[in-house]
Amino acid sequence: MSYNICIYYKLEPEEDKFFKNDYIVRRFLRRLLGRQKIGGIGRVYLNLLKSLKELNIQFSINKPFHKLEKNDIPIVLGRGKHCLKGYNQPNKIIAGIALMTHPSEWPDLCKEYPVVKYLQHSKWANEVYVKYYGNQICDTWFSGIDIEKWKPASSERKIDFLIYQKFHWDIEKKTEELLTPIISKLKENNYSFDIIKYGNYKEKDYFKKLSNTKALLFFSEHESQGFACCEAMSMNIPVLAWEQGLCLDPNRFRWNDPIIPASSVPFFSEVCGMTFKDSADFNDVLPKFINKIKIDKFQPREFIKKHLSLKKSGLRLIEIIETVYNEYY
Structure with a gap:
């Protein structure tokens, strides 16, 4: 060169x-x-x-x-x-x-x-x-994504879902209207889960939790890439993601750009997992997601290796x- x-x-x-x-x-x-x-x-x-x-x-x-x-x-x-x-x-x-x-x-x-x-x-x-x-x-x-660092765990994964919570705005409202009903649904179906909040953990803690989980339940208003989600996929963990489709940053009005189409999982396909729009949609999607896990339909690590190495x-x-x-x- x-x-x-x-x-x-x-x-x-x-x-x-x-x-x-x-x-x-x-x-x-x-x-x-x-x-x-x-x-x-x-x-x-x-x-x-x-x-x-x-x-x-x-x-x-x-x-x-x-x-x-x-x-x-x-x-x-x-x-x-x-x-x-x-x-x-x-x-x-x-x-x-x-x-x-x-x-x-x-x-x-x-x-x-x-x-x-x-x-x-x-x-x-x-x-x-x-x-x-x-x-x-x-x-x-x-x-x-460092696929050699974020590799699938060799030990058995015992937790059904790791809930990744990344709410920036209207946290109380989103927790009440979205997260709480979904947690109730998990409990109703006897699914075990753990929770990790954006900004409140070290990378090694996240890695440890991912190593023990079967699926990631991802909550974020929007992502330009979404490192945490991609790192989970690199560990071959299927993702069930909240995807409401818009940038929710309140500054969008100050920017004179009130409607910005956005994604919480901009790097994603059917081999990575599934998405849902709200708690009602989650109830419909959850059994389909679980069934696909059982029949081994998801291969998120292959997606990362092919597109994001x-x-x-x-x-x-x-x-x-x-x-x-x-x-x-």
Whole structure:
């Protein structure tokens, strides 16, 4: 290859809470106590590095902007406008995933900086950005799943369902109208279950729970990729997912984008599991789902291996990079 890949990963600077520079102390204590958690964009970054390493592709990390050379292609991940602060180079930029929550928060991104590709994981998320940046700039790139790490457990799985709860908004209402009736239905049918809540666990705890469960009951308003769901599928765990079909972020009204078609399982097919719209639909779908498990209809790990492996993610990014390089360099 005649280009060099330069990965940039920057998060929003932490602010002081109690005294000057106390964020440094808080960060140190989180690491000391083992409470430093990897968020979604952090996982995207780490899995990107794994993907490139698997393909034996060299790259640099956070190379100072002023040291960029002619054939360097910057790939900018992170959160917030500070990710590109101080960038005044001619090198074309591939950016994306989470620089902003909605393009209305940075409509002039591609005018302020030479961004020639803005990436989102899935089709529905990409469509949101197309309205602002156009089809030529917007594109999709999925983050790879480490299928060697997330492998099926060798021991017998004893719990029927692991309930994954990721409610961001109207939590009390969703719990009362959706989750509680569904839990009652599981109890009525004598299905055992465990519950894990987004943001309240460590990765090793999730892995341990998945290793002991037969199926994942997935509750999330929407996902651009859905790492937790994909990781469960990589362990060959069938998924029964709540899929109501819209972005429910209340900020959508502020964005002047009130109706955004979305998905909680954007990477999914009939071999991965089934979906339901509400508690009433769940009652109809549950016996069908259980029956398909009994006759071994689901093979979610094969889906992940075919579509979302680290290698395939890396190859997809290289495809995007070569398009940019051939067009602009």
